[in-house]
Ligand SMILES: NC(=O)C1=CN([C@@H]2O[C@H](COP(=O)(O)OP(=O)(O)OC[C@H]3O[C@@H](n4cnc5c(N)ncnc54)[C@H](OP(=O)(O)O)[C@@H]3O)[C@@H](O)[C@H]2O)C=CC1
């Protein structure tokens with residue numbers, strides 16, 4: 001494929017390829033064929049584009065919030081009009097089943113609309129000087145929310161449109177400009193999403209799409225002196241690296257997880273099994289919020305395992321075009337990593353209840369029982385369709401194992417005794433706890449956060465809007 005088949009990126013206010021003609025190949029995970037190329041930008045090109053994006057921010061900030069909102073609402077409408085086309089790109093690039101790929105686009109349009117409305121409601125504050133002992137009533141403090149400047153938004157492959165727009169929309173709405181670094185596997189979808197934004201009327205200079213491999217351009221972007229804030233979703237290793245490199249700027253990190261489902265003896269086991277299977281296996285387990293281990297009381301473990309197995313065996317396995325739930329993983333390396341976890345558990349005595357079958361990067365949904373703490377799958381995050389069942393003797397052991405993980409994104413607790421479930425929830429070191437339901441991010445206006453190795457800062461619509469502004473205080477001395 002030559003460079004004239006390369007998908008153009010947005011640099012210095014123009015849709016363009018790299019002047020070096022260097023590109024990165026994008027292969028479809030399930031067809032295993034080249035589906036396009038994106039420009040591999042040099043540091044010099046990025047630097048020039050960041051400069052023009054920084055300069056464009058001044059005029060954008062001075063626009064009225066209504067005008068900014070109009071452009072973003074139009075963006076949402078265009079995304080919805082193009083949901084099939086963009087959904088198709090997502091499906092091709094990350095092997096997400098067609099219906100979920102399309103609903104990722106409509107979910108994104110809804111997210112943008114809510115962001116606009118929420119931004120209208122986020123007013124500043126007025127402080128009285130005499131509210132503090134000795135303060136003068138002649139002093140009035142006007143506390144406004146000012147944009148931080150230029151936001152570096154870095155997204156992961158698994159939601160290449162939604163998790164990018166959920167960073168870009170709040171940043172723009174609050175008057176910032178944006179450097180968008182899409183995941184390489186997902187960059188074509190990300191570019192299509194930005195095309196819709198430009199067609200909605202966003203000034204082109206206001207956004208740079210920094211295409212190229214994160215391993216090549218990532219450190220340069222993160223350390224760029226014109227970046228005023230970083231918002232990142234991706235792996236914990238990358239997130240840690242970014243937080244070490246960045247200096248004196250705010251950073252929001254949404255990282256990996258090892259979400260436990262704690263199932264108590266008084267739970268509705270049919271409901272628990274259904275929620276656990278949906279939570280663990282949708283999009284082949286490639287979700288940070290996927291249920292990644294079951295901690296179950298020994299006395300009900302056989303029954304629960306059997307109910308989970310029945311449902312796992314009903315999951316459709318195949319291609320994203322056919323709307324299969326289990327589709328090929330993002331690449332061979334990821335499939336190898338998941339397979340290694342399964343093999344390690346088997347060697348150490350785990351029981352394969354179902355699954356453990358592989359065709360290239362297509363892994364069949366796998367359920368492991370009698371997983372113990374010496375097995376890697378008890379602790380590591382598999383970004384794939386494998387679920388370990390860990391049997392516990394009592395509630396205390398479940399809480400201890402849940403909290404022993406380095407991760408702390410979400411957890412589920414299944415019990416008919418709500419007070420008991422809440423008291424367990426209060427002891428879990430995670431961002432959110434779901435009572436009697438699977439772990440998941442939505443609804444999207446709820447705060448979404450991870451603690452420990454799962455993240456730093458909070459997303460969610462209001463929280464994301466607040467993460468890209470600072471207080472600007474003007475004191476009137478009457
Ligand atoms: N908590 C949450 O909300 C979520 C967490 N995740 C986590 O993300 C992981 C899977 O996503 P994946 O895309 O593989 O994650 P990665 O961490 O591999 O990549 C995420 C993004 O970071 C970029 N990147 C890579 N190196 C650098 C660097 N040095 N500096 C700056 N950016 C860099 C990548 O670019 P490139 O693609 O070019 O390498 C990509 O855009 C899982 O661990 C999952 O749990 C995923 C979704 C949601």
Ligand SMILES: O=C(O)[C@H](O)COP(=O)(O)O
Pocket residue numbers: 158159163286287288289290439440441442
């Ligand atoms: O990337 C992820 O995994 C998401 O943040 C989780 O979103 P979901 O729970 O809506 O799939």
